[in-house]
Amino acid sequence: MSARPSVVVVGGGISGLAAAWELSGGTRGPSDATPRIEVVDVADRVGGALRTATFDDRVVDQGADGFLARRPEAVTFVRDLGWDDQLEAIDASGAWIYLRGHLDAIPTSLVLGVPTTATSLSTLRGLGRRARWSLWRDRHLPRPCVVGDDATIGEIIRAKLGDEVALQLVEPMIGGIQAGRIDDLSAAAVFPALLTAARAGGSLQKALSASGPVSPGPASARSDGPTFFTLRQGVGSLPGEVERQLRARGVIFTLATPVTALRRSPTSFYEWEVDTATTTTPANSVVVATPPKITGRLLGQHDPALAAIGTIDAASAAMVTFAVPANDVHLPAEGTGVLVPLGTPYGDDTLMITALTFLDRKWPHLRHDGRVLVRVHVGRSDDQRAQAMDDDALVTRVRAELAVLLGRWPQAGETMVVRWNEGLPQYRPGHLERVERAREAASSLGLFLAGNAYDGVGIPASIGSGRRAGRDALAALTF
Ligand SMILES: Cc1cc2nc3c(=O)[nH]c(=O)nc-3n(C[C@H](O)[C@H](O)[C@H](O)COP(=O)(O)OP(=O)(O)OC[C@H]3O[C@@H](n4cnc5c(N)ncnc54)[C@H](O)[C@@H]3O)c2cc1C
Numbered sequence: 001m002s003a004r005p006s007v008v009v010v011g012g013g014i015s016g017l018a019a020a021w022e023l024s025g026g027t028r029g030p031s032d033a034t035p036r037i038e039v040v041d042v043a044d045r046v047g048g049a050l051r052t053a054t055f056d057d058r059v060v061d062q063g064a065d066g067f068l069a070r071r072p073e074a075v076t077f078v079r080d081l082g083w084d085d086q087l088e089a090i091d092a093s094g095a096w097i098y099l100r101g102h103l104d105a106i107p108t109s110l111v112l113g114v115p116t117t118a119t120s121l122s123t124l125r126g127l128g129r130r131a132r133w134s135l136w137r138d139r140h141l142p143r144p145c146v147v148g149d150d151a152t153i154g155e156i157i158r159a160k161l162g163d164e165v166a167l168q169l170v171e172p173m174i175g176g177i178q179a180g181r182i183d184d185l186s187a188a189a190v191f192p193a194l195l196t197a198a199r200a201g202g203s204l205q206k207a208l209s210a211s212g213p214v215s216p217g218p219a220s221a222r223s224d225g226p227t228f229f230t231l232r233q234g235v236g237s238l239p240g241e242v243e244r245q246l247r248a249r250g251v252i253f254t255l256a257t258p259v260t261a262l263r264r265s266p267t268s269f270y271e272w273e274v275d276t277a278t279t280t281t282p283a284n285s286v287v288v289a290t291p292p293k294i295t296g297r298l299l300g301q302h303d304p305a306l307a308a309i310g311t312i313d314a315a316s317a318a319m320v321t322f323a324v325p326a327n328d329v330h331l332p333a334e335g336t337g338v339l340v341p342l343g344t345p346y347g348d349d350t351l352m353i354t355a356l357t358f359l360d361r362k363w364p365h366l367r368h369d370g371r372v373l374v375r376v377h378v379g380r381s382d383d384q385r386a387q388a389m390d391d392d393a394l395v396t397r398v399r400a401e402l403a404v405l406l407g408r409w410p411q412a413g414e415t416m417v418v419r420w421n422e423g424l425p426q427y428r429p430g431h432l433e434r435v436e437r438a439r440e441a442a443s444s445l446g447l448f449l450a451g452n453a454y455d456g457v458g459i460p461a462s463i464g465s466g467r468r469a470g471r472d473a474l475a476a477l478t479f
Contacts, residue, residue, distance in 0.1 A: 005035035005477045008274045008283040010259045010298070012041035013048025014459060015450040015466035016289030017242040018077060022470025023287070024249040027080045035477055037251045038281060040274070042258040047239030049423055049452075050459070055416045056323035056373065058366050059234050062418045063319075064459055065359060065375075066090060066230040071460035073467070075229060083241060086233065089226035092361040094335040098344060098405055099126025099168060103332055106339070109209075112191055113173030114161070116209035127168060134162030135205065142203040150429045151198070153191050154183035160204040172339040176355050178457060179315040179424040180381040181342075189427040232365045235459065254279075262286060262298050262447075271446050285446045285473040289466060292425055292453035305441040308434050312453050314422035317379035318386045320398050321359070324413035326372045330406055336362050338405060342380070346401060352378045352385055353401045371413075376402065381426055391417040425453040448473045 007023050009016045016039060023037050024030050039046070049063045067074040078087055096103045104127075107120035115121055115135055137143070138161055145159040153174060157166040171182050178185060187195040197207035231237050243253065254276070261275040270282035288295050296310015332338075337357040344351045359373040360366040366373055376398050378386045386394055395415050402409035435454045442449050450469035455461045 018466030
């Protein structure tokens with residue numbers, strides 16, 4: 001009798017779990033050909049960056065709180081799990097931007113911060129005159145901008161629309177999603193529609209207007225339904241459900257156990273040995289779904305293209321969530337939150353807050369009589385002030401900044417501080433090429449890469465990369 005093939009999934013975040021789902025048969029379920037599958041994670045629970053906590057008598061996400069519908073991978077995965085009834089559509093629309101002391105309504109016609117119509121600027125009272133002039137000029141006398149295979153988003157926006165538009169509109173929108181700077185981020189990887197529009201050579205606004213709604217990342221598609229979804233028990237409930245179903249399929253989970261090395265196996269049947277402090281597991285294929293720095297450390301010795309994954313740096317961020325009596329705060333009448341441009345003055349300093357989210361407006365399951373949930377986001381690739389503060393100092397600072405942004409903010413109320421160290425990979429120019437080379441090198445070795453360092457930083461892209469890695473790993477098992 002021949003030995004049973006074995007696949008190890010290193011990392012049990014949502015991408016690793018999605019890979020294990022495909023390895024165990026995907027929507028069809030396991031069969032006689034299903035390999036032995038083991039998911040190993042250093043943490044004592046699966047889910048990585050997705051988790052919930054009970055806060056103010058509600059189950060609140062501590063990381064991501066929703067996912068884009070336009071990139072279909074997350075919604076499809078939830079449906080494939082038979083969890084359709086858990087999907088909850090966003091229940092609010094619109095948002096605000098804090099421009100020069102005003103909260104201005106963000107026009108719906110912006111495409112990731114770029115206005116697409118002249119009228120879209122009417123609500124933006126705080127937008128500077130130079131920004132308005134640059135936008136007018138782009139519509140009537142577009143400036144040239146030569147881009148090759150890739151450029152930073154900042155290079156394109158600054159050349160075509162000027163520094164003010166970059167700082168006041170595009171940076172808060174894209175930089176906020178990625179926790180990075182548009183002057184560092186690859187247009188090809190993060191905002192491909194922008195690169196296409198720049199290549200077209202005319203007005204950037206007109207070209208983007210023609211491209212329709214876009215979401216960050218390559219696989220954006222049009223959709224008429226809700227723009228965002230969450231799950232009724234929080235997005236952080238998803239990993240636990242996937243784990244439950246995978247265990248029922250016979251997948252083995254080894255938790256609280258870091259993988260320390262991946263070595264070529266001396267035996268002929270198994271090509272790999274996966275080491276932890278106490279065990280060595282033979283494997284025919286390995287799906288590596290760890291953060292990029294760890295992936296580089298585990299795989300770098302096997303190929304320089306894999307070592308290069310370890311150089312993808314990631315930004316740290318923190319989120320402070322408040323539960324406060326609705327009567328004690330003065331929130332805008334509608335909308336899901338507020339964006340705050342980088343460098344907004346705050347005394348001799350600048351505001352640390354990059355965005356506010358009105359959580360219980362977005363998600364019906366979080367609604368409560370009397371108290372609202374407001375989440376504050378701080379931290380970017382080049383702003384690590386929050387890292388140097390303890391939780392009390394951070395909460396004090398953020399409360400004071402909220403009073404500036406919203407007019408007043410109470411000292412009382414429950415707070416929850418969550419820090420995500422190096423949680424958001426930064427896609428620099430050349431990212432797509434680096435990923436392609438790494439994937440090629442990996443698959444030639446029987447290794448498969450998954451996670452938010454490759455095809456997009458959000459949950460849909462992470463799930464998509466995991467399912468792809470799982471399918472590829474399965475296809476590579478030719479016995
Ligand atoms: C603050 C924040 C807010 C976000 N908000 C949103 C949002 O609203 N919408 C959205 O779509 N996305 C959001 N994201 C992004 C989204 O959460 C992530 O892209 C996604 O969860 C990443 O999943 P992953 O499996 O790729 O990585 P991770 O969740 O990081 O999983 C990696 C796993 O590898 C494990 N690991 C590490 N080292 C080892 C080792 N040596 N051995 C074994 N295991 C190891 C870790 O413990 C972890 O479980 C947010 C991210 C952050 C940080």
